[in-house]
Amino acid sequence: MIGYYLSLAIRSLRSTPILSSLMVAAIAVGVGAAMTTLTLNYMMSRNALAEKDAVLYAVQLDSWSATQGVDNPSEMPWQVTYQDAVSLLRSDIPTHQVAMHLWGGPISVEGSEIRPFVAGARVTSRDFFALFGVDFIYGGTWSEEADSSPLQQIVLSEETNEKLFGGENSVGRSLNFNGALFTVVGVTEHWQPSPKVHDLNNGSFNNSAEVFLPFGLHRQFEIYPWGNNNGWKAEEINSYEDRLNSDVVWLQYWVQLDSPEQVEDYRDFLTAHIRGQKAQGRFPRPLKFGLTNPSEWLQLNEVVDGDDRMLSWLSLAFLLVCLVNAVALLLAKFLRKAPEAGVRRALGASRNAVFSQHLVESGCVGLAGGLVGILLTLGGLGLIRQLQMGYMDRVAAMDWTMMIAAIGLAVLSSLLAGLYPAWRISRTNPSVYLKTQ
Amino acid sequence: MLELRPILSALWRHKISALLIALQLGLTLAIVSNALVVIDERTERISRPTGVAVEDINTFGYLAIPKDYDKFEAFRLDLDMIRALPGVASATISNHVPLSGSGSSSGFYTEPNMEVGATAANFYTVDEHFIEALGMNLVAGRGFSPEEIMQVGATSSERPTVAVVTQRLADEMFPQGNALGNAIFRGGDDHPIEIVGIVERNLGPWPNSPIAGRGVFYPAIMDQWFTYIVRAEPGQRDAVLKLVEEKLAERDPNRVINSDTLEEQKDQYYAGDNTMVKVLTAVVILLTFIVALGVVGLTVFWITQRQKQIGVRRALGATRTAISRYFLLENLIIATTGILLGFAAAQIFNGFLVSEFNQPALPLTVTLACALALLGVSLAAALLPALRAANISPATATRSV
Numbered sequence: 018m019i020g021y022y023l024s025l026a027i028r029s030l031r032s033t034p035i036l037s038s039l040m041v042a043a044i045a046v047g048v049g050a051a052m053t054t055l056t057l058n059y060m061m062s063r064n065a066l067a068e069k070d071a072v073l074y075a076v077q078l079d080s081w082s083a084t085q086g087v088d089n090p091s092e093m094p095w096q097v098t099y100q101d102a103v104s105l106l107r108s109d110i111p112t113h114q115v116a117m118h119l120w121g122g123p124i125s126v127e128g129s130e131i132r133p134f135v136a137g138a139r140v141t142s143r144d145f146f147a148l149f150g151v152d153f154i155y156g157g158t159w160s161e162e163a164d165s166s167p168l169q170q171i172v173l174s175e176e177t178n179e180k181l182f183g184g185e186n187s188v189g190r191s192l193n194f195n196g197a198l199f200t201v202v203g204v205t206e207h208w209q210p211s212p213k214v215h216d217l218n219n220g221s222f223n224n225s226a227e228v229f230l231p232f233g234l235h236r237q238f239e240i241y242p243w244g245n246n247n248g249w250k251a252e253e254i255n256s257y258e259d260r261l262n263s264d265v266v267w268l269q270y271w272v273q274l275d276s277p278e279q280v281e282d283y284r285d286f287l288t289a290h291i292r293g294q295k296a297q298g299r300f301p302r303p304l305k306f307g308l309t310n311p312s313e314w315l316q317l318n319e320v321v322d323g324d325d326r327m328l329s330w331l332s333l334a335f336l337l338v339c340l341v342n343a344v345a346l347l348l349a350k351f352l353r354k355a356p357e358a359g360v361r362r363a364l365g366a367s368r369n370a371v372f373s374q375h376l377v378e379s380g381c382v383g384l385a386g387g388l389v390g391i392l393l394t395l396g397g398l399g400l401i402r403q404l405q406m407g408y409m410d411r412v413a414a415m416d417w418t419m420m421i422a423a424i425g426l427a428v429l430s431s432l433l434a435g436l437y438p439a440w441r442i443s444r445t446n447p448s449v450y451l452k453t454q
Numbered sequence: 455m456l457e458l459r460p461i462l463s464a465l466w467r468h469k470i471s472a473l474l475i476a477l478q479l480g481l482t483l484a485i486v487s488n489a490l491v492v493i494d495e496r497t498e499r500i501s502r503p504t505g506v507a508v509e510d511i512n513t514f515g516y517l518a519i520p521k522d523y524d525k526f527e528a529f530r531l532d533l534d535m536i537r538a539l540p541g542v543a544s545a546t547i548s549n550h551v552p553l554s555g556s557g558s559s560s561g562f563y564t565e566p567n568m569e570v571g572a573t574a575a576n577f578y579t580v581d582e583h584f585i586e587a588l589g590m591n592l593v594a595g596r597g598f599s600p601e602e603i604m605q606v607g608a609t610s611s612e613r614p615t616v617a618v619v620t621q622r623l624a625d626e627m628f629p630q631g632n633a634l635g636n637a638i639f640r641g642g643d644d645h646p647i648e649i650v651g652i653v654e655r656n657l658g659p660w661p662n663s664p665i666a667g668r669g670v671f672y673p674a675i676m677d678q679w680f681t682y683i684v685r686a687e688p689g690q691r692d693a694v695l696k697l698v699e700e701k702l703a704e705r706d707p708n709r710v711i712n713s714d715t716l717e718e719q720k721d722q723y724y725a726g727d728n729t730m731v732k733v734l735t736a737v738v739i740l741l742t743f744i745v746a747l748g749v750v751g752l753t754v755f756w757i758t759q760r761q762k763q764i765g766v767r768r769a770l771g772a773t774r775t776a777i778s779r780y781f782l783l784e785n786l787i788i789a790t791t792g793i794l795l796g797f798a799a800a801q802i803f804n805g806f807l808v809s810e811f812n813q814p815a816l817p818l819t820v821t822l823a824c825a826l827a828l829l830g831v832s833l834a835a836a837l838l839p840a841l842r843a844a845n846i847s848p849a850t851a852t853r854s855v
Contacts (some may be wrong), residue, residue, distance in 0.1 A: 039747055046740055084570045107758045123517045123710045135517055135710050196521025238521075240606060241678055251569075251642030255611045323811040324730055327492075331485065334803070335737060342748040345474040349755035399735075406722055434801040437470070 018370075019377065022043060025244070026378035032389075033350060035380070040346045044386025046392040047339025048386040048427045049393025054332040056419045060412040061221075063147065064310035065210030069273070071105075071348050072112075074280075076105065077307035078291065080300055082249040086261040093307055094247060095218060099235070104290060106142060106232075110283045113148040116232060117141035117221060119244035122195030124228065126181050130328045134193070135179060139216075139226035140240060141383035145204065146172075146229075148273050149215055156188035156203035162175060163231035178204045186256045192370040194228065195238060205229070211411040214311050218245045219319040222412055235261065242267045245428070264299070272308075273341050284308070317414045343382070343434040351375055351442040363449040371417025373445035379435025380428055392418055457776075461784050468756065475752055477687065479828055483796025484803045487824040488549040488816055491804075495810050495814045496727040499662065503718070505620070507589025507685055510543070511716035512695045513551050513681040514702060516709040519521060521722050525677040526605050528706065535583075535681065535705060536698055541690035546587035549579045549679040550659050554722040557659025558679075564627055564636070566644035571808060575623050575668035576658035578609030579606070579676050585618075590702030595651035598673040608640050608678035613640075614659030617650035622667040638670070647672075650838040662722065683716075691715060742831055747834035753781060759842045764843055774844035781840035782833060794826045799826075800813045 077093040078101055087094050097105070102116035120140045124415055126131035127199045127442040145151070155178075159170040163255075171194060178187055178201075187201045212221040234240060240256045248265040274280045287306045294300045309317060351358075358371050366374075398413040405413070415423075465472050518525070529547055530580045536545045550557040561572025577586075582598040597618060607610055617638065625631035639648035656669040686694035692715075721728070757764070764777055803817035 020596075036751060038753055043747065044745055046744060050737065050740070061612060110706065123519050125519065133519055133710050135712070144834060193519070195825050196519060196523070197618045211645060239608075253610055253611060256609050260609055269467075327807065327811045328730070328733060331489065331734075331737065334481065335741060338478055338485070339744060341474055341481065342744055345471055345478070345748055346751050348471055348474070349752055353755060353758065400732070401729060404725060404732055406725050407721075408725060441470075 018371075022374045022377040022383070025374055026381045027355060029350075029378055030381060033353075036346060036350050040343055040350070040382045041189055041385045041389060043342045043346065043425055044337045044383055044431055045389035047336040047343075047430070048387055048390030049397055050417065051329075051330040051336040051426065052390060052394040052415075052423045053397030053401070054329040055422070056394065056415055057401065057409075057413060058325055058329050060414065061325060062315065063212065064312050064315060065212070065214050066149065069086075069441060070310050070312050072149065072273050072275050073311055074272050074274060074308040075311070076272055076287070077309070078287070078293075078300075079302050079305040080264060080266065081302055083301035084304065085249070090311075090319065091307055093305060094266045095269075095318070096245065096247070096268045097268050098264055098266050099261045099268060100263075101290070101294075102268045102270055105270060105287075108283070108286050110274070110279055112275050113144040115145045115148050115271045116141050116268050117145060117216070118242040118269075119216065119226075120230070121242055121243050122212065123193075124195075125193045126176075126179070126268045127191070129181065129335055131181060133181075136222060136227040136229045137243075138194075138230050138236065138408070139230060140230045142232040144273075146203075148271060149208075152206045154204045154206055155186045158200070163233050165216075167237035168231060168233060169197055169199045169249055170202045170240050172203040172205060173201060174205050174225070174227050174229075175207045178228045194230075197238070197439040199230075200378070201346070202392055208304045208423060209411070212315060214315055214318045214424055215271065215319060216244070217314070219243075219270070220408065220409055221320045254424045258355040274308075337376075340430050340434050343431060344437060347379055347435055348441065353436045355442060355445050358442050358445055358449040359449065359451060362445070363451055368443040372439050375439035375442055376412070376432060376435050379431045380440065382435075383428040384424065384433025386431060387424035390427050391415075391423050394419075394423060457780055457830065461780065461787065461820060464760075468676070469533070471752060471756075472788050472791075475748060476795060477487050477802050478745050479789055479792030479832060480795035480799050483821070483824055484795055484799035485739050485826055486828070487821045488799045488803050488807060488813075489738050490824065491814050491816050492821055493731050493734050493738075496587040496731045499792060499834075500724045500727055500731070502657070502661070503655060504657045504661070505588075505590055506657075506716070508553070508720055508731065510589065510685050510688060510691050511587075512684050512686065512691060512698065512713060513554075513716060514684065514698060514711060514713045515680065516702065516711045519711045520708055522608055522812045523708070525680070526675065529675060529680070530706065532682065534704060535584075535701060536684055539697055539701065541687050541694045543687050543695065544583050544586035544687045545682060545684040546583040547582050547675055547680055548584065548683050549676050549681075549845075550576075551681050551683060551716065551719060552656055552658055553716060553723055554659050555719070555723045558667055560670075561641050562627065562643065563639045564638045564782050566646070567642060569642055572641055573623070574665045575619075575670050576656075576660075576665060577670040577672060579674035581675055582673070584683075585651075585669060587683050588656070588798070589685055591706065592618075593652050593654045593656035593703060595649070602673040604674045604675050606676050608676070614641075614647055614672040614674055615672060616650045617647045617654060619649050620656050620667060620669040621654055622650055623669060624649065624652050626668065627827050634747060648713070651784055662727075673703065675770050715748070722779075735768045742828070745828070746831050746835040749785065750839060752760050753836045753839040755782065755783065756784075757839055757846075761846055764847055768846065769848035772796050777844040777846070780842040781843055782836055785832055785840075786829075787834035789829050792832075793829060796825065796828075798822060 078097055079093045081087050087443055088093050105118055117139055120138040121135055123133045124136040144163045146158050163170050190201050191198050211226050246265050246267045250264045252263050254260050291300050291304050401413045402410055546839050548705055557576050559574055559576050561574050562781050563572055581603050583594050585597045604612055635648050635661055637648050657666050658669050801819050807813040808815055
């Protein structure tokens with residue numbers, strides 16, 4: 018039966034090529050607009066840490082000023098101070114924990130033909146790879162000692178290893194970073210979460226680190242982070258040591274807590290830490306800390322911003338207009354063919370049969386609209402990539418899920434659009450048309 | 455004269471189709487008018503005067519390869535060399551670049567030892583060439599003299615005694631207009647910083663932030679954060695970019711140079727706003743187009759359906775104009791209904807955008823202008839089919855009766 022309806026539908030659509038292409042165009046444009054923004058939103062709200070969402074927590078401490086809180090949705094600083102990070106690292110409650118920040122410097126290999134270039138670096142404690150599930154191709158993370166004393170060890174990303182050593186096992190080789198000799202201890206697999214959930218401070222869709230450095234290097238290199246530094250206090254800072262002991266926040270802190278008991282213990286630990294600091298005159302605000310799972314962290318940080326959400330609403334409204342348009346055009350088309358339907362009814366086709374036949378026809382329009390809509394979506398995303406000047410390249414891209422969703426949306430909306438016209442035509446009185454034939 | 459009654463009764467028989475077109479026009483009005491206010495706001499934002507010579511400026515930075523690198527010495531040699539190059543109008547060194555999205559801000563007070571109620575402002579450390587090099591306009595007082603420029607390390611506690619501020623900061627901190635010669639203070643500090651000059655405007659590193667336009671310039675060079683800001687003679691920017699980059703690498707190959715035009719950085723900063731403008735413009739155009747198609751489609755359909763009636767009317771003596779007028783009038787009635795619906799929808803939609811997304815309010819004049827434009831589009835779309843309807847021969851009336 019469906020096969021017969023399909024052939025009827027295709028014949029009918031081909032008999033009115035202009036009207037049919039108008040309908041396909043209307044659905045395609047609507048689906049194209051809607052899918053462009055929906056794809057952006059879908060890609061932007063992906064959670065690279067979904068697998069460990071239940072056990073990972075971003076740590077926040079409200080170390081801010083007594084007179085004025087932090088103006089963000091969490092009402093706490095996004096980052097922690099160096100002195101707090103060092104104290105928290107001493108806890109043995111979490112399965113893994115990471116204190117880290119953004120840095121960078123010129124990198125080169127002695128005797129290599131590669132010109133020195135600036136590599137984006139992540140200065141982090143050694144659990145980074147275990148906590149975020151970053152696997153190694155060669156070697157592994159640095160020794161525990163390197164997180165507290167200055168051992169010049171370095172982990173390269175797959176891409177950096179490719180660039181510097183042609184992709185071979187470079188563990189044990191040495192290279193020059195920021196004017197000092199480092200030994201390669203590991204090479205990670207490609208790891209490029211987008212959005213960059215582990216550090217949302219400087220562009221959620223920027224590249225991840227090219228190299229990783231141990232946490233024990235701060236004093237040796239007097240490292241000033243390339244990320245955000247925020248302070249609230251008028252502090253006298255005369256030396257690097259003063260800066261490390263200041264109330265400026267500039268580190269991200271993550272923990273992995275596998276069991277409810279661990280979470281409970283860690284909460285007690287943080288409470289005790291803040292109480293201890295209060296006793297020393299720090300943390301003037303009411304006791305408050307945050308333990309946030311990656312999925313909530315992405316929302317709290319408003320990775321999908323107001324403009325993106327507004328555009329999705331707008332494009333859904335756009336799709337609605339296109340649908341209303343499709344309803345009007347389908348109605349026009351079906352009514353024009355009412356005599357044919359009349360003949361079919363007179364020859365014994367039931368109302369349901371006429372109804373389904375016309376619904377199948379709307380579905381065909383939707384399918385064609387969906388296919389063209391995918392092309393328009395790809396064009397729309399290309400336009401966005403261009404307008405965003407490279408920033409959105411990883412996000413403004415369509416995967417299979419979204420392609421299928423596009424077809425689904427197109428067929429669903431065209432079926433919705435076809436409901437009333439098909440119903441209307443199935444109610445026509447055959448005798449009217451038989452008379453005039 | 456006007457066949458309102460027959461039109462209305464004919465429309466009543468096609469009420470669903472008519473309503474669908476009206477609904478389309480209404481929704482379109484709601485979307486288009488709201489999109490236009492957003493487009494307008496963003497365009498204005500992007501084209502706001504920045505206070506600096508965006509089109510002529512290049513910026514250069516470097517990272518030294520050896521660990522103990524005498525940066526201050528390099529600054530002196532680099533800047534002397536750059537200033538002597540052909541096509542270079544002026545050059546300075548600054549901790550941050552305006553419009554780049556990367557900067558520093560701090561709170562300032564008009565009284566010493568204050569902790570609350572700061573005026574937040576962007577701050578820059580610059581050398582004595584900064585007004586020239588940024589292409590800013592000094593409106594009062596003076597710039598810096600070479601002796602005033604301090605060399606400060608990242609943790610140096612040396613504080614400047616003088617500063618140049620932007621007009622906006624001067625007006626906001628000293629509403630009586632006596633900023634020049636007065637002092638500003640940092641939080642919890644009693645060290646006065648005298649305002650010795652006022653520049654007309656500088657939007658700062660984050661033009662979309664609430665502190666945009668408030669700027670404080672210190673006479674200092676910092677070795678931790680620095681960028682050379684080089685203004686080229688008009689039209690020479692791209693040549694200067696290449697030349698300076700080459701010469702910097704040549705003077706000391708022991709470093710990695712990065713360079714960019716200020717225009718590129720500005721475009722990067724506004725990429726989000728620019729995307730909104732372009733996407734919304736596309737939405738406006740496409741929607742209008744789709745609605746026009748809908749109107750054409752439906753008018754053509756109705757005319758085909760009523761071919762016989764048209765023939766009868768023509769046979770009974772109706773002129774071609776009367777036939778065309780009939781369909782245009784019909785379209786006008788539908789469109790007006792839709793636009794009335796759209797007025798309400800536009801306000802509701804705007805209320806949602808204002809409360810949910812902080813978008814600008816929709817002025818009635820914009821809705822009105824959009825409504826008129828849409829009415830025009832709808833009539834124009836109906837025009838061609840209506841004119842063709844007039845060509846239907848009276849003979850059709852007799853054919854199949």
